Amino acid sequence: MTNSSITYEQAGVNIAQADRAKHRIAELAKKTFDRNVLGGIGGFGALYAIEKRRWKAPVLVSSTDGVGTKLKLAFATGRHGSVAGDLVNHCVNDIAVQGARPLFFLDYFACGKLQDGVIEQVVGGLAEACRANGCSLIGGETAEMPGSYPDDEYDLAGFIVGIVDRSRLINGSRIRAGDVVLGLPSTGLHTNGYSLARKLLFDTAKFSVDSYVEELQTSVADALLQPHRSYMKVIVALADSGILKGAAHITGGGIPGNLPRILPKGVEARIATGIWPEPPIFRLLKQIGNVPEADMWSTFNRGIGMTLVIGARDLSKAEKILRRLKETYYQIGEIAKGRHGVVFV
Numbered sequence: 196m197t198n199s200s201i202t203y204e205q206a207g208v209n210i211a212q213a214d215r216a217k218h219r220i221a222e223l224a225k226k227t228f229d230r231n232v233l234g235g236i237g238g239f240g241a242l243y244a245i246e247k248r249r250w251k252a253p254v255l256v257s258s259t260d261g262v263g264t265k266l267k268l269a270f271a272t273g274r275h276g277s278v279a280g281d282l283v284n285h286c287v288n289d290i291a292v293q294g295a296r297p298l299f300f301l302d303y304f305a306c307g308k309l310q311d312g313v314i315e316q317v318v319g320g321l322a323e324a325c326r327a328n329g330c331s332l333i334g335g336e337t338a339e340m341p342g343s344y345p346d347d348e349y350d351l352a353g354f355i356v357g358i359v360d361r362s363r364l365i366n367g368s369r370i371r372a373g374d375v376v377l378g379l380p381s382t383g384l385h386t387n388g389y390s391l392a393r394k395l396l397f398d399t400a401k402f403s404v405d406s407y408v409e410e411l412q413t414s415v416a417d418a419l420l421q422p423h424r425s426y427m428k429v430i431v432a433l434a435d436s437g438i439l440k441g442a443a444h445i446t447g448g449g450i451p452g453n454l455p456r457i458l459p460k461g462v463e464a465r466i467a468t469g470i471w472p473e474p475p476i477f478r479l480l481k482q483i484g485n486v487p488e489a490d491m492w493s494t495f496n497r498g499i500g501m502t503l504v505i506g507a508r509d510l511s512k513a514e515k516i517l518r519r520l521k522e523t524y525y526q527i528g529e530i531a532k533g534r535h536g537v538v539f540v
Contacts, residue, residue, distance in 0.1 A: 220318045220337070227325040227332040232299070241334035243299050245358065252361040256295035258286050261352040264389040265419070270348055271404045272416045275313055279320030279351065281386050281423035285446070286355035287328045288501065291430045292442035292457075294365040295357030300325050302335035306349035309339050317351065328427055330355070365434060367441035367457030367504070374440060374504050376454075376464055376528040377513065379429065381500030383421035383476055387447040388494045392419065392476075395483045410479050418476050426501040432516050438509040445496040451537040452493055454502050463533035464502075465540050471525040473498045492539070504530065 221236035233242035245253060262278045262285075269278045279302075287297050302321055304314065314337065325332045344350065384392060396402045396415055404416040411418045426444075433439040441457040454464050477497050480486060491497065505513045510526075517524045528540075 219315055220335075223315070223318045223322045224332040224334075227322050227330065229331055232331050232333055236334060238334075241299070241301065243331070243333060243356075245298075250358060250360055253358050254295075254361050254364060256290045256293050256357045256359060257355065258289040259352065259354045260285050260289065261350070262386055264393065265384075265386050266349070266351065267389070267393060268404065268416060268419050272420065274416075274420060275316035276320030276323070277420050277422060278386075279317045280324035282351060282353045283321055283324035283328065283330070283355075284423045284425040285386050285444075286353050287324075287330065287357075287425050287427050288444040290355060290357040291427045292365065292444050292501075293359065294363050294430075294434045294439075295359040296431065297328055297330035297355055297357045297427070299331045299333045299356055301333065301354045303338070303352040303354075304335065304349060305338040305340055305344065306346075307339075307341055307344035308346040309337075310347065313349070317349075321353075324425070328425055363434065365439055365441060368459060369440045370457065370459055370462065370504050370530055371506075372462055372530055372532045373507055374530040375507050375510050375526060376466065376530065377503040377505060377517075378471055378499040378525045378527040379424075379426055379501040379503070380471065380523050380525075381445070381474070381496045381498055382424050383418065383474055385423040385446065385496060385500055387496065389419070391484075391486075391490075391494055392480055395480050395486075400483045408479065411475050424500055429517065429520055429522050430501075430503075432520060433503065433505075433513060436512065436516060438505055438512055439503060440506060441504040443502045445500055445502060447494075449492045449495055449497065450499060450502065455536050457504070458530070458535055460535055461532060462530050463535060464528055464537045465531050465533075466528040466537055468539050470527045471498055499525075499527065502527070 224236050231244045233244055262282050265278055269275045283300060304317060322332050402415045406415050408415060430442055443454045443457050445453050450466060477495055481491055
């Protein structure tokens with residue numbers, strides 16, 4: 196027992212500092228608002244109106260995700276806006292593959308101690324990515340949790356809601372044997388496989404984040420912090436044309452873990468390896484750890500961040516759309532009758 200007073204701040208939570216941070220967050224978030232956002236930041240719940248005249252039979256599509264151990268690179272480099280943008284793009288891709296356009300995004304930021312400038316970088320990165328994807332950042336939670344996280348670390352998660360007309364949902368049900376699989380290039384690891392990558396680069400090869408690696412023509416930090424691409428504009432254009440039968444976001448599990456999620460029973464995807472140029476980071480990781488091929492395919496995207504399934508008769512139309520968007524693409528395989536899954540040929 197003590198006669199002295201103990202405050203919440205002495206327990207590790209500075210409410211005044213948190214309030215100042217939330218005010219700055221609100222200013223950044225407001226720049227992403229569209230006319231459907233009702234009210235502002237700070238209510239118990241965020242409000243978003245659906246335009247009834249635009250949607251005949253609206254279906255809401257939601258997804259939630261985190262950045263994983265890519266955050267360790269943000270902590271080591273002090274570059275926090277990039278991983279925040281990765282989070283938005285990852286979530287956008289996850290709903291875009293079902294034909295949905297993003298409406299709004301919310302984030303969850305939990306830390307041991309609020310660090311000046313860090314939360315602003317994070318929310319700034321979220322806001323910039325939301326604007327780029329036509330999405331409103333309408334709320335979230337900032338939690339200061341001393342004892343749960345080290346003072347200089349945090350966790351970051353996001354929640355997205357999008358919309359699509361029921362008749363325009365993309366779920367892979369129209370995929371048939373004879374269809375073509377196209378691959379869109381990734382910019383690197385995106386947000387998956389970082390636990391293995393960090394072990395190989397830092398523990399095995401003994402690189403630091405500042406190490407310049409000849410094979411990569413850049414530093415380790417720059418290679419690992421390459422952004423997770425948003426493929427929304429490409430998917431929307433193909434979906435609007437009516438020719439997109441299915442799309443799979445290549446995240447954790449790689450091509451063999453994600454492409455089968457959109458395949459109907461009785462067909463398999465036959466993927467031809469060596470069709471696309473594999474980014475140097477993947478070759479380096481395999482070399483450092485003599486990583487088995489099966490682990491490489493199931494851990495990393497290996498240079499393909501999105502796969503698209505198009506009917507063979509629509510291939511020329513798809514290619515015309517992709518060229519108009521100046522999007523690089525590769526014809527990486529085909530759909531054939533067989534066991535459900537991916538076969539590398």
